[in-house]
Amino acid sequence: MNENKPVILITNDDGITAPGIHALVDAVKDLGHIVVVAPDSPQSGMGHAITIGTPLRLDKVDEFDGVESWQCSGTPVDCVKLARDKILHRKPDICLSGINHGANHSINLIYSGTMSAAMEAAIEGIPSAGLSSLDYNFDADFTIAKKVARSIALRMLEGEMPEHLLLNVNIPKVKESDYKGMKLCRQAYAKWEENFDHRIDPRGKDYYWMVGRFVNMDTGTDTDVQALHEGYTSVVPVKFDLTDHSIKGWMQDTWKELT
Secondary structure, three states, X not given: OOOOOOEEEEEOOOOOOOHHHHHHHHHXXXXXXXXXXXXXXXXXXXXXXXXXXXXXXXXXXXXXXXXXXXXXXXXXXXXHHHHHHHHHOOOOOEEEEEEEEOOOOOOHHHHOHHHHHHHHHHHOOOOEEEEEEOOOOOOOOOHHHHHHHHHHHXXXXXXXXXXXXXXXXXXXXXXXXXXXXXXXXXOOOEEEEEEEEEEEOOOOOXXXXXXXXXXXXXOOOOEHHHHHHOOEEEEEEOOOXXXXXXXXXXXXHHOHHXX
């Protein structure tokens, strides 16, 4: 490992063969020493899950030309933990997770394996970003996303970053001519309203299939959902301290028996 080059850890939740992670590696491969550690199969929706009670496999693979790469049998968070402990033996300078096939704006980031991998790195004091494209197609055009990834990476590498920097970056599905640039945003209060179709399998057994629709309850003009709607890439700084300080203050005033 070249000590003069920054070390960039790359991971994802769509799996090491996904086009999105190949696009990400291609976008930043000349910016430092790249190490890829990613799941050996899709892990979308895993959130911050870790593997307990099952052996983890870690195999070196030749997936990217000239780039050290490993596939892991575990979750995206497992990948970051193993990369830190067994492969790098040091903190990388930055961690990039993605490029995800599909949105991780608003409440989606809670369920996202892409963002949880980046969050795990941030917990370890590694400046991190999760990148997602609103194009769900396997053969999505990552032209804009690659430019965004490179720009974010360069910014993160150019100077000392806050210790627990964590960015949620979502790229709109638009033509290059309609793309507006990047916008710093807050997370929208928007979520999926799910219901479950009751179905019968060929053996006559009941099963349920989750369906639903995305609902935006936030009328603000400064949200990630609104920025994406207008053709911007949304950049939301995220923290993993989930303390609600406003409700804590309310409880101190009203639930006095707890204070």
